[in-house]
Amino acid sequence: MMDLPKTLEKKLKAVISFLEGKKVIVGFSGGVDSSLLAFLSKMHAKKALLITEKSILYPDEEIEGTIQFAKRFNIRHKIIERNPLENKDFQKNPSNRCYLCKTDLYNDILEIMNSENYDIILDGSNADDLSDYRPGMQALKELNISTPYIDYDIHKNDIRAICKFFNLDVQSKPSMACFSSRIPYGQIINEEKLAMIREAEKFLRDRFNLKQLRVRLHEETLARIEFLPEDFTKIFTLENIELIKRKLKEFGFSYITVDIEGFRSGSMNEVLDLGNH
Structure with a gap:
């Protein structure tokens, strides 16, 4: 197995240290970013719960992939069914559409966090996401959703390298958008x-x-x-x-x-x- 570069190893250790002792919920899409967060949370957090949104915005095959990943690593997994089209403002498709959707989704997850006494919610947005127009980031800030990859300057290629290091078999998975x-x-x-x-x-x-x-x-x-x-x-x-x-x-x-x-x-x-x- 190839070793990680020292700078990346240091960032990974910082994320692990951040997770230790916490009861965490991971917003889990099954993509590369959230899969690594799920794995690290299972290994290092005090308690971990994965929450996946099932809706008409995503292929059904992606849901099956999340189920299999959670089973593979024995991580508690909850699927919540949502219809974003119930939000009339979202239907109008404004340029801040992602903000509206993320706000609705994470408000639902916050209810679960509070009712089940978890400490924090993690989102897999990474440092590369800061270079594109991502209105959903504003929702994360407003709702105090944690973004470890951004906080520790971890980029997409870094995440793929760490996934390969841990043999997660997701490092080649293509990026997905709704x-x-x-x-x-x-x-x-x-x-x-x-x-x-x-x-x-x-x-x-x-x-x-x-x-x-x-x-x-x-x-x-x-x-x-x-x-x-x-x-x-x-x-x-x-x-x-x-x-x-x-x-x-x-x-x-x-x-x-x-x-x-x-x-x-x-x-x-x-x-x-x-x-x-």
């Missing part, structure tokens, strides 16, 4: 749109064995697909193009386009004037 992030700000979020996105991404991922992609939905029925550039040659045959066109039209899309810039996280933020946020 389905509402596929819809441009200001365009209404509803169940029909989310279902179109969910079905299209599942089809493309399964059919072409893709690790990463996004299907962005513009103006009700236009799909802008972001593939990893290295997948372009695998996908773009005449036969595959015909298949993609037919299937996505079955899912409700009228126009199917491919973004030649390829996959990039947060591409919907490119139109924002961040100086005003």
